[in-house]
Structure formats: structure tokens, C-alpha cells
Amino acid sequence: MVVMSRAASIRVVATSLLWALGAVPAQAQPLPVHSGTRILQSGSLVIEIGDPESVECRWNKGLRFSPVANVLRAQLRGQEFLYSPVAGGALSYLGGLPMEFDIGQEAFQPDPPGYNEGKSGDPFLKIGVGILRRDGGAYNFSANYPVIELARMTAAWQPDRVHFVQTLTGTANGYCCYLEEDVIVKNDRLIMNYLLRNTGSKPFTTEQYLHDFVCFSGRSVGPNVRLTFPYDFTTNPAVTPWQPSGRIRSIMAAAAAVYTRIANSIEFMDKASSVPKIWIYKPEGYAGPELCAVEHTETQQRIVIETSFPTVYVGIWTTDYQVSPEQFLQVALAPGAEARFSRTYTFRTNDSVPQDGTGDNTVNGTDLSLLSSSWLRRPGDEGWEPACDISSVKDDVVDLRDFAALACQWRQEGGLPSPLxxxxxxxxxxxxxxxxxxxxxxxxxxxxxxxxxxxxxxxxxxxxxxxxxxxxxxxxxxxxxxxxxxxxxxxxxxxxxxxxxxxxxxxxxxxxxxxxxxxxxxxxxxxxxxxxxxxxxxxxxxxxxxxxxxxxxxxxxxxxxxxxxxxxxxxxxxxxxxxxxxxxxxxxxxxxxxxxxxxxxxxxxxxxxxxxxxxxxxxxxxxxx
Ligand SMILES: [Ca+2]
Ligand SMILES: [Ca+2]
Ligand SMILES: [Ca+2]
Structure with a gap:
């Protein structure tokens, strides 16, 4: 007597057959790339990023999202984690993990530096994009402001990482900045390290977020999608929820049909169409990890997104094709001051073992030999293997900590683990x-x-x-x-x-x-x-x-x-x-x-x-x- 879902039984049979044949599960296939993009890869993780030096990189022309570190797709063991359609224009649709500074949408959110000091026709600084010219109205992130100077970009590519530098020659009435970002892949993690410097003569406060277009294997957002925080969050009733489409009049009525909140989680109950944005706040005095997880309990994919810096709030915007937890970070910089911070995405599929650096879905001697051949190597060294840099320490070296992390999962297998x-x-x-x-x-x-x-x-x-x-x-x-x-x-x-x-x-x-x-x-x-x-x-x-x-x-x-x-x-x-x-x-x-x-x-x-x-x-x- 077996009551088992057909999908589960097929998966078990298929995997058993592969094992019987002595084959290993399929490696992630190369991504079918968009135009003007490049690939970073480590182990079974493949990341596609817009190349700002390519004329085909559509994001170059965007005046809202930055062309810096424009991650379009993330694939672990062949399974997709992001929404990213192939066609479209930079401002007409969105996908991947685009970065934006200063959305200025709510009363509590900063506008771009200089915008509110100026009058129609004056310059302002859109960090990550360049210097734009304001009009007579309030700042509107979706407006196509005329360009005074687009920031100059360079990108230095390696197989597992890319280093972006963005600079400006002029200033916007004394506002100016310098931006660097490293995007690094390691096994099951995508790491983004930022450096932002105030190179102008005036102080500014800026707010950065990534519009995380999470979508699991093309599945719509509805039942079995769960969003979890490590704290019991509150929503701020004083904040008027943003209504992106104008179609939904009541957040309570609209949201109640679509999701339910349980302690520190949001469970989607129905297919989401376009849910108004909600803002999530930490409890007073919270000092724990700054992260959230999105998972799909059917596909058993999970993504955990962590910031090195405390978030001021998390905005959540959902459509039927994506759910985006946007972790907002605020940085105040005096002239000459700089801030460093990072964001880390950890991906998981139901059959992935993070310590499996060789991609054969088991932790054994071949992983150990890969680790030993990469011993004490660093990025750029011959024999550097990012998939072996598996310990939670972002130390960019393969050493005893990685060996210990491997040993902890020795003989661990994805897919069909053996019971204890x-x-x-x-x-x-x-x-x-x-x-x-x-x-x-x-x-x-x-x-x-x-x-x-x-x-x-x-x-x-x-x-x-x-x-x-x-x-x-x-x-x-x-x-x-x-x-x-x-x-x-x-x-x-x-x-x-x-x-x-x-x-x-x-x-x-x-x-x-x-x-x-x-x-x-x-x-x-x-x-x-x-x-x-x-x-x-x-x-x-x-x-x-x-x-x-x-x-x-x-x-x-x-x-x-x-x-x-x-x-x-x-x-x-x-x-x-x-x-x-x-x-x-x-x-x-x-x-x-x-x-x-x-x-x-x-x-x-x-x-x-x-x-x-x-x-x-x-x-x-x-x-x-
Ligand atoms: Ca029995
Ligand atoms: Ca292995
Ligand atoms: Ca290490």
C-alpha cells in the first residue's frame, strides 16, 4: 500500500535508474543567455549578468536601475530562481536582481541627492546611473529624466567574479559619488560586495535596494510560496500602501485573499495578481541576522537573502509571476566618507548539497581531492576553485575552515539521502x-x-x-x-x-x-x-x-x-x-x-x-x- 504523489514516485524512480546505471545527475546546463550578458559559474551555480560594455546590454539605457551588477538569472543544478524574460526594454519590464538607489516613493524614503534643492531644469544625482535633469514635479522613479552625464563603467571579468567601477566627471550641484561592486559566485552562494564613496562637497543620505524578482522554475506565485523572516515583523499602519496598478483599492481586502501572515512568515494562499506593496519592520532592538527566505514547498527551492548591514525596512511587492522582498539599506555619507556593505544570496534545490564542489551530488573523495588541489589558493591563483570555498566565512581562501565544512557533510548525498x-x-x-x-x-x-x-x-x-x-x-x-x-x-x-x-x-x-x-x-x-x-x-x-x-x-x-x-x-x-x-x-x-x-x-x-x-x-x- 503506497500513497505517494506521482511526481515524487517518478523522481525516485528516475534518480534510482541513474544510480543503477552508474550515471551522475545532470550538471546544470549552460544558460541560454540574453544579449549583452556574461556568465559566472561555480560548481552547480550559474549566474548571468549584464555586461555594461556591450552595446546589446539593454540596461545601459535605463535611468532608474543601475547597470552595475545587473544579475539577470540564477540557476542551481539546472533550476531557475529568478524571473527574467528574454524580450523587452529596460524601463518597460523588469527581471533578475536590478539595483536602484533612492526610489523616494514614500514620505519616509529619501529622494535622489539634490533633487529637492533644485528647481525645474537643475541637475540631481541618481546614484548607480548618473546625473539627470529634474523637472517641475516631485521625484518620480519611473520618469525618464533627461541625462546630463551617464556614469562611466568598467567591468573586470573572471570566471567566478566580476569587479565593477562606476565614476562621474561632473557633479550635481556638489553631489557626486563613486561606486564599486564585486559580484562573486561560490558553490551555492552569490555574493555582492559594495563600496560607495561620497566624492562631492555635500553630505547625502541614500537608500539602496535590490528588486529581487524571485520566481522558482517558472512557477506562478500562489500556494506553496512562503516568505520568512528571522523575527516577528510588524507592518506600519501609518504608511499608506503603494498601489502600483491603481486597480486594488483596499490592501486588506486584496491581501487577505492572497496571503496570510503567520508569526514571522507570509504564506501565499492564492495566485497573486498585483498585490500592493507592504512594508515590514523589525521588532524594536532586533540585533539578529538580517535576512529573509523565499521558498516554494512544492519545488523545494529556497533562496535566502542576507545583508551585512541592518535593513531599515523590507518592502514586498508581488505579482503572479514573482515575489520581491526588497531589503532597503540607508547610508549617510559626509563628503569624502565611504561605506562598505554586502548582500549574499544562498540558493538551494531539493537535491543540492552545498559541500558538493564537483557537482556530482555527493560529498566524497573527489570533493576532497578538489579541495586539496585548491589548498590555500586565492582568487586569481592557478588552481583556485571557488566551489571549494564553502565555509560560511567569506574569506576567499581554501583552508581548514572549508575542510571542516566538507568533513561535516561527508558522504552526504542529494536527492536520496540514506536514513540514519x-x-x-x-x-x-x-x-x-x-x-x-x-x-x-x-x-x-x-x-x-x-x-x-x-x-x-x-x-x-x-x-x-x-x-x-x-x-x-x-x-x-x-x-x-x-x-x-x-x-x-x-x-x-x-x-x-x-x-x-x-x-x-x-x-x-x-x-x-x-x-x-x-x-x-x-x-x-x-x-x-x-x-x-x-x-x-x-x-x-x-x-x-x-x-x-x-x-x-x-x-x-x-x-x-x-x-x-x-x-x-x-x-x-x-x-x-x-x-x-x-x-x-x-x-x-x-x-x-x-x-x-x-x-x-x-x-x-x-x-x-x-x-x-x-x-x-x-x-x-x-x-x-
Ligand atoms: Ca513494514
Ligand atoms: Ca562531489
Ligand atoms: Ca574559505
Missing amino acids: AHWKLDETTGTTASDERGQHPGMLRNFPTDNSQWVVGASAGGLRFDGIDDYVEISHLPNMPIEHPRTITAWIKLDSIPAASQTLLVWGAQPPAEHWRLEVDANRRLRFFCGAGYAVASRVVGDTQWHHLAVALDPLVANHPRISDIRLYVDARPQAIYELNEQDLTVTAMEDLKVGAAYDPVASQAFNGIIDDVRLYDTPQPHLS
């Missing part, structure tokens, strides 16, 4: 549930002595729990650090429609904040508990049919796992969250797993039904079979 432990429950007799991997047998407690508990399961045999005191005890599991990604999966079939919640398993020690509890709750839904926090999946599983369940921990911030980092799957389908109470995950020791047992029978009763094929993985990708 696998209880098939096919025994038919006895009081031991053997672990297919051999390390962690389970002991049957309080079961009948006549072997009547060994019944037909979802896959061969299964184990019948009486709902009174039966449980399987597994001790001495490897105690992964709490932030380590992990997944547990099982098949279940309840004996009857439950009137109260029933515990599927508890993992960890008995105090409530010291274990995970997975249950079928009183509303017959799959519920994950840890302490006071919980997450509930949408689909009902509390019937008397077989269901495949998976719960995965996939932390957004490595050392700070939270309830919102829990992913729930039912019958091989990622689940929209039905209910969530955000908390930090504080469990420190997870060496004991009890299947079917209730630690607190008042809160959740013992399991009454059949459980089969329990698996434990140390990756966040569930094996959905």
Missing part, C-alpha cells in the same frame, strides 16, 4: 523492532506476548499499538546539535476516528520543552509540539486510512531554530500551516525516541492503530515514500 535509522517493522514475531541500518533497534514495551501486534502494515508488516500502554523504545540515538537539520517519517493508520489527541512519537526527554511530540490532534490534524510551541498541518489525517507523515527541521538561522522552521508533510505533500505558535526550539538532548508512547497522557493519549516504516534522517529533505 530505519525501522521497517516487518518482524512478525518477538519484542525487537530491528533497525535496517543496524545501529538502533527498538524495544517493544507492554505489547501482547502472542505476537498479535505484528500485523499487515503499509509496506509488508506493521505494528499494532493498543492505545493503552504499548510503545517502542529506542535509546542512544546520535544526539545531533539542536540546530542540525533532521527529518522523521512514518506511515500511520488509526484504529478509529479519535476523540482526543493521540501521540505518534516523542523524541527527547520527558519535560515538555525537552522533547518533540508528534500527534494526531483533537481536530484530527498532524501536530508538532515542542514546549509551548506548535505547528499544525492543514490536511486531516485522523481517519482510518493509511497516511504517510513527515516532519522536518530546516532552520533559517543555523544556531536559532524555531517552530516556524518545522516543515510538515502529509501523503508526500508539503503542508500549508493550519495553526502555529512561534517559539524557539530549546531541546538540547534527543537521544531517546518513543514511538506510540504518551509522555503526558492527559495532554495526548497513547496511539491506537498501526504504525509502519519509521525513518530518521539527518537532512531536511524528507524521503517521501
Whole structure:
């Protein structure tokens, strides 16, 4: 009995076939490029960037977005992460990761330096573009202002990086600047390092953002797209939302039909057409990482966007073809002063292993030998291999930190990870549930002595729990650090429609904040508990049919796992969250797993039904079979 999505089964079969044939999964194909672009590549990541020195680079003529570091496409293991149509003009459509300074759209946003000091016909500084001539109205970012001087650009290209320099000869009534940017690719990361200098005689405050046109494998923005921040954000009711199309009159009415907010996440519920922009603010005094994640739970692609500098706010604008979290950075510079900051994009697909530098989708000796041949190399050195510079330190050298990062994921495979432990429950007799991997047998407690508990399961045999005191005890599991990604999966079939919640398993020690509890709750839904926090999946599983369940921990911030980092799957389908109470995950020791047992029978009763094929993985990708 297998209830598995057709797509999942095809993927498993296709990958198994490749393995059987001794082939490796396909490398990312070269991008079909736009005109006037170049390619940066590292490992399985391919980035396409506009070349400002090409006459075909359409962005040269744009007066809003900068031609500096104009990333058009990002592809990891052949999967696309950005919206980027091939045809069109610089101001008539948008795509990729264009950069703009000083949108000046809201009362709280700066206009371009010099604009408001001047009168019609005077110059102003559009950073990243050049010196333009203002008209008699208020600044409008989409207006085509006459050019006084377009900034001069140079670009120095290497296979894994490009260095842009942008300079001006004149000034706009004393306002002037110098801009540098390095774009670097490393394995699964795209890094943008900026230097902005005030070369004029007047101070200015400027605001930079990237219009991140995120789109996963061409899928529309709708259900299964989730946008997550590492903090519980607020929106500012004093701010009038921008209405880009003029078609939507009420942000509340329009937004409610399209997305819902859960703690620190926005979940898109319906296909988005053109949602008004919303502004997201951090809690007062927030000092944690400056990042956000966009993911598609169906394609299992994820992009994490991090800034080195605190954001002042994040604007979110969505259409049915893209979702753009725009992280705004404000820089105030006195004459002669300069600021350095960076943005990092980390890409992930469901079968990517970041430490796999060779692109064969497994971390093994070939990665180690690539790393050793690149040992202590730096960019520009012979043998420099950016795909080996994998540690989180942006140090541009292959050294012990990278070796340690590789060792941590040794033998890790993308796509079809092996479970750490696998209880098939096919025994038919006895009081031991053997672990297919051999390390962690389970002991049957309080079961009948006549072997009547060994019944037909979802896959061969299964184990019948009486709902009174039966449980399987597994001790001495490897105690992964709490932030380590992990997944547990099982098949279940309840004996009857439950009137109260029933515990599927508890993992960890008995105090409530010291274990995970997975249950079928009183509303017959799959519920994950840890302490006071919980997450509930949408689909009902509390019937008397077989269901495949998976719960995965996939932390957004490595050392700070939270309830919102829990992913729930039912019958091989990622689940929209039905209910969530955000908390930090504080469990420190997870060496004991009890299947079917209730630690607190008042809160959740013992399991009454059949459980089969329990698996434990140390990756966040569930094996959905
Ligand atoms: Ca490899
Ligand atoms: Ca390094
Ligand atoms: Ca079985």
C-alpha cells in the first residue's frame, strides 16, 4: 500500500535508474543567455549578468536601475530562481536582481541627492546611473529624466567574479559619488560586495535596494510560496500602501485573499495578481541576522537573502509571476566618507548539497581531492576553485575552515539521502523492532506476548499499538546539535476516528520543552509540539486510512531554530500551516525516541492503530515514500 504523489514516485524512480546505471545527475546546463550578458559559474551555480560594455546590454539605457551588477538569472543544478524574460526594454519590464538607489516613493524614503534643492531644469544625482535633469514635479522613479552625464563603467571579468567601477566627471550641484561592486559566485552562494564613496562637497543620505524578482522554475506565485523572516515583523499602519496598478483599492481586502501572515512568515494562499506593496519592520532592538527566505514547498527551492548591514525596512511587492522582498539599506555619507556593505544570496534545490564542489551530488573523495588541489589558493591563483570555498566565512581562501565544512557533510548525498535509522517493522514475531541500518533497534514495551501486534502494515508488516500502554523504545540515538537539520517519517493508520489527541512519537526527554511530540490532534490534524510551541498541518489525517507523515527541521538561522522552521508533510505533500505558535526550539538532548508512547497522557493519549516504516534522517529533505 503506497500513497505517494506521482511526481515524487517518478523522481525516485528516475534518480534510482541513474544510480543503477552508474550515471551522475545532470550538471546544470549552460544558460541560454540574453544579449549583452556574461556568465559566472561555480560548481552547480550559474549566474548571468549584464555586461555594461556591450552595446546589446539593454540596461545601459535605463535611468532608474543601475547597470552595475545587473544579475539577470540564477540557476542551481539546472533550476531557475529568478524571473527574467528574454524580450523587452529596460524601463518597460523588469527581471533578475536590478539595483536602484533612492526610489523616494514614500514620505519616509529619501529622494535622489539634490533633487529637492533644485528647481525645474537643475541637475540631481541618481546614484548607480548618473546625473539627470529634474523637472517641475516631485521625484518620480519611473520618469525618464533627461541625462546630463551617464556614469562611466568598467567591468573586470573572471570566471567566478566580476569587479565593477562606476565614476562621474561632473557633479550635481556638489553631489557626486563613486561606486564599486564585486559580484562573486561560490558553490551555492552569490555574493555582492559594495563600496560607495561620497566624492562631492555635500553630505547625502541614500537608500539602496535590490528588486529581487524571485520566481522558482517558472512557477506562478500562489500556494506553496512562503516568505520568512528571522523575527516577528510588524507592518506600519501609518504608511499608506503603494498601489502600483491603481486597480486594488483596499490592501486588506486584496491581501487577505492572497496571503496570510503567520508569526514571522507570509504564506501565499492564492495566485497573486498585483498585490500592493507592504512594508515590514523589525521588532524594536532586533540585533539578529538580517535576512529573509523565499521558498516554494512544492519545488523545494529556497533562496535566502542576507545583508551585512541592518535593513531599515523590507518592502514586498508581488505579482503572479514573482515575489520581491526588497531589503532597503540607508547610508549617510559626509563628503569624502565611504561605506562598505554586502548582500549574499544562498540558493538551494531539493537535491543540492552545498559541500558538493564537483557537482556530482555527493560529498566524497573527489570533493576532497578538489579541495586539496585548491589548498590555500586565492582568487586569481592557478588552481583556485571557488566551489571549494564553502565555509560560511567569506574569506576567499581554501583552508581548514572549508575542510571542516566538507568533513561535516561527508558522504552526504542529494536527492536520496540514506536514513540514519530505519525501522521497517516487518518482524512478525518477538519484542525487537530491528533497525535496517543496524545501529538502533527498538524495544517493544507492554505489547501482547502472542505476537498479535505484528500485523499487515503499509509496506509488508506493521505494528499494532493498543492505545493503552504499548510503545517502542529506542535509546542512544546520535544526539545531533539542536540546530542540525533532521527529518522523521512514518506511515500511520488509526484504529478509529479519535476523540482526543493521540501521540505518534516523542523524541527527547520527558519535560515538555525537552522533547518533540508528534500527534494526531483533537481536530484530527498532524501536530508538532515542542514546549509551548506548535505547528499544525492543514490536511486531516485522523481517519482510518493509511497516511504517510513527515516532519522536518530546516532552520533559517543555523544556531536559532524555531517552530516556524518545522516543515510538515502529509501523503508526500508539503503542508500549508493550519495553526502555529512561534517559539524557539530549546531541546538540547534527543537521544531517546518513543514511538506510540504518551509522555503526558492527559495532554495526548497513547496511539491506537498501526504504525509502519519509521525513518530518521539527518537532512531536511524528507524521503517521501
Ligand atoms: Ca562531489
Ligand atoms: Ca574559505
Ligand atoms: Ca513494514
